[in-house]
Amino acid sequence: MSWRKYIGPGPIVAAAFIGPGTVTVCTLAGVNFGFDLLWAMALSVIATIVLQEMAARIGLVTQKGLASVISETLQKGILRYFSIFLVMIVIVLGNAAYEAGNISGGALGAELFVKTPIWNLGKLQLNILNLIIGSLALILLLTGSYKTISTYLTGLVILMSIAFLGTAVWSKPNFLELLSGFQPTVNAENIFTIVALIGTTVVPYNLFLHSSLISQKWKTIQDLKYIRVDTLIAVILGGLVSMAIIITAKAGSATEVNSAVDLAIGLEPLMGKMAKYFMAFGLFAAGITSAITSPLAGSLVVAGSFGLSTDLKSLPMRISIMGILGLGIVFSSLGIKPIQLILFAQLANGVLLPLLSGYILWLVNKKSVMGTHTNRLGMNVLAFAIWLITLLLGGMSVWKVLGS
Structure with a gap:
């Protein structure tokens, strides 16, 4: 069997996985806590694999995106309208906030x-690089197909991974000290960073994106084994890149880091000028790949919620893509600090993630939706534990944002 059978929307998921927000959070984790929070990233990867597999399985069995399945399953009553309204508001506005961070982060690297x-x-400060990155994302989304987008993103993800993983190896970390970072430690100082690491890894819009794109590649339940391999590779690669950023940040000499750019500059005395450019390119690639996937995911949710076409060339998809991208460019040009945009997106995630993971767990056990392909007992136990984690994460994220 050709190896191409195993490659589906995984590269798009990985591209959405690693954005400037992830790079910044992992940088801060490495600078402030060294290797101590590598265990939290490993936990995040496991949670993401479980949730993405269930979302992808729903997409394969139904041949529809998660937004469409939720809309069709909740056919009447206040719960239907509340769910669609919440998903629409949080995903669209949340993705616009993410998009602003993606564009700004990519520009910082460039x-x-x-x-x-x-x-x-007036009140707008238009950075030419913001416009260039936004325009490149728009052109690819409006003129390309899902296959074209996946091809470009695969190349960018490979280059981004080489940049971050190469820099981590270049920093020559102490192997025994690195292994000690996988021993869980939780205290008052690191709890919010742990929340941020999980929150930037288990991203709600990625679940919608993955389930919607499955039917573009696979059609029958026999393809489930390919989906699982594709998902494992994508999420594990994203996790390794995140860990590489933490490892690199620990090696840097920067004492105050507000973004990955500060880390890139701080690496120069230790590793030479090339390390700075490796990190800068990684941040640029993270920005532009996420600038493509964020409006794509948001538009799939909009179209799916109202039962509209999810073809990239359809009018609803194009209007939604341009709307989210346009909001992202405006938000990134208002002089709002990227950390403020990330805080808003975290609040959106905090509200949506427990609800969405609960919906997924309900749907994947509903025989009228999944037939004979519902969860087994072991998977349900693991998924329920992860739901509890997302509930705790959601509550802490909302509390953190409201408190700040």
């Missing part, structure tokens, strides 16, 4: 290579 002017238009 600025270490090139300097461009900033135009002041």
